[in-house]
Amino acid sequence: MSSPLLALRQLVKNYGGVRALRGVDFDLHAGEVHALLGENGAGKSTLIKIVTGAHAPDGGTISLAGQPVANLTPASARALGIACIYQQPALFPDLTVAENLALRLDATSAHARVDWTARRARTTALLDRIGAAIAPDTEVRALSMPEQQLVEIACALGSGARIVIMDEPTASLTQKEQHLLYAVVRDLRKNGVGVIYISHRLEEIFALADRVTVLRDGQSVGTHAVGDINEAGLIRLMVGREVAQIYPTAESAPGAPVLSLRGVGCTASGVHDVSFDVRAGEIFGLGGLVGAGRTELARILFGLTPADSGQITLAGETLHLRSPQDAVAHGIAYVPEDRRRHGVVLELPIAQNITMAVHRKLFPTTWLRFGAERALALDYIRDLAVKCAGPDAPGGSLSGGNQQKIALARWLATRPKLLILDEPTQGVDIGAKSEIHKIIRRLAQEGLAVILISSDLPEVIGMSDRIGVMAHGTLRAILPGGSDPHTVMAAALGTAA
Amino acid sequence: MSTAAHAPASSNRYRRDWRALLTRHEMLLLYVLIAEWLFFYFAGTSTNRRGIIVGFGTWDRQFDILRHSCEIGLLALALTPVIITAGIDLSVGSLLGLCAILFGKLWHDAGLSIPVAIGLTLGIGALAGALNAILITALRLPPLIVTLGTYSLFRGLAEAITRGSITYTDFPEAFLFIGQERWLGLPTQAWVFLSVALAIGLLVHRTTYGRAFRTIGLAPEGARYAGLPVERRLALVYVLAGLIAAIAAIIYTARLGQAKADAGSGYELFAITAVVLGGTSIFGGKGTIPGTLLGVAAIAVLKNGLACLPVVMRLNAAEEMSGLFTGALLLAALTASVLPKILSNLRSRRHTATQSTSTLSP
Structure with missing residues (x-):
């Protein structure tokens, strides 16, 4: 066999203390659809970012058609025939399809006359090739998401791409659109293009791919021809690890239900028919894939996107949560997923970040009491073992794990009844991670009801007393803590377990 | 060092605070102010009412400066919290005009007593501010556009009410006392101005309201996620800006004796200049x-x-x-405040440029 179109050898990438890729090998041949599979955080995105030149690897080699490539940049990757189609197309919404294609494909100078006829003709030709019925003069804003993806594919074709990367291209497509996309992918393969296909939908991989590589914890755990492996085998590869970490366990049984959801939904955020209870002292894990509706559910419970159906009861009281102020007033706390945008105000001192949600309690006359604020901040810095220069240091001076502790401290200071944690250990190094786990368990032990949203499968299984698995905006299953990872993954993927 | 003696445990922190205090923006501005004053003290002359040449350093002149800076000063105080929340209010100057006219009309045409007319004018200022607030918070329109609209609207109303020709004068002596004595x-x-400065200063620096303004300015989404009442604080x-513009209108009318x-x-533009020059x-x-x-x-002073x-x-080119010099001063202050950052950026860019000069191999 000739040398592969793309060969990655021993690729390594670290983000701070997090080892995103630790020696990955990957081959892609011309005329092949090679699926890439793995849990959230397994390293798929990092791999793509390296191949498209967005991030530089810390180690390993990249070869294109046998030639080693160094210092890949986004521009040089494009010039070398590598194109990537993201889940969210990156087109200019106010320009027409033809203009968008021209921007990507033409390197004309500012003085050259625009040949509109040629532009339109080329756009039509490229769109025809993939069977897309889109007029070249349509503004991209007017196109649906799948149509925009088709335009992206046309761009890739027009640039003469030899390697096309598709990152969950069918996530937002209807069944009919999916089949159109499959046809396009098969057509690309027939024309000798190598396709790296990332998807969570196993049936799609079996329908489309020639080979599949599974990533787990930044390592490749096997490449198989799709004929040689079945769904169960793939799931085993995705999750099949020993639970490496020791999680703190519950020492007492949970108490009475604190939170009850009955048929809760919100049309705007796509959540529907969610029902479960969380007891005092219980950690209720919410597992599922990215986009399953877990954060959307948390936003409903925190009043950010109010529910439009169902009933939310907290400590026996039926709630109508219209705003975060409502939620805070009723004793609900939410540590958000996007720590830097929503969790900690990086420019403000640690003390101000910690007291932000308790202004009313700490400063009942609205006059600031700097001494009391400092004392409260010091209490939490000590209690949660935050490593910092002092309560006056800005939030941005802390590491990810310590920022997360500040975000947690802000909500503990409100003495909540229900604590919702959204990806509390994402981007946090191993040491701080296990510290945060211990804190969460201790809080539950003290009688707090905790909802733990996590995409880290071992974490959600290891930490939770019960696990709710979400898929497509609703709760699919409630499993006991310490469940078999395969069962959880199967529920999250929506395949019958 | 006396501060260290009071708090030996944290003497280091105090010493660092001192150094930070001497180099912070307000101190730099104070140096500029002193330099300006000294320059004019030695270079400036002026004629008094009787045609005698007097210097810049007289008490009369200092009071004159203070008297003339009260209205723009009040608008600057009104705008500081607004700009801290990352907003802007372009309508305060026009609102000053509208309030002055309405005050004149309430007193002259409606025959109300001066205190009642003042009270009503302040209410109208607050209402006009509430119009901005509703458009900005309830309809989520950008403050720049909303207040650009009310900037024209308020001035247009003032001109429509007076048909561009009526000027209210002959205010009673007791009222003119506010502006001329x-x-x-x-x-x-100046007492009004200083009282408002104290009140706004306490609000911004010593209450949870000021905390909220700052947090909203830094991270509006973060403030929402922390359960802060973002809309109410913005409103x-x-x-407040409308209310203070109305106060400025009363003082303006009393100083000139006419509306x-x-x-x-x-x-509004002088006020924004002052706020930004002041480090906001x-x-x-x-x-x-x-x-x-x-x-x-x-x-x-300039x-x-x-x-x-x-x-x-x-x-004869004072205006x-x-x-010219106000503009130059503002640009110089802004440049000085971003210069360290730009220099360090340039240094790091040159660093990365030398790193990635080795090109692609194929």
């Missing part, structure tokens, strides 16, 4: 009331001082010169 040694209106700063539709036109970030989150007061003072430079007097 002294009380307890200072120009009367408050615009209502005209063009009162305060262009003042136009992107929000950063800013102090002492800084704003220094910014107002730096502009007022304007007044230029007018008594012999060369400027000979050319032009004050515009």
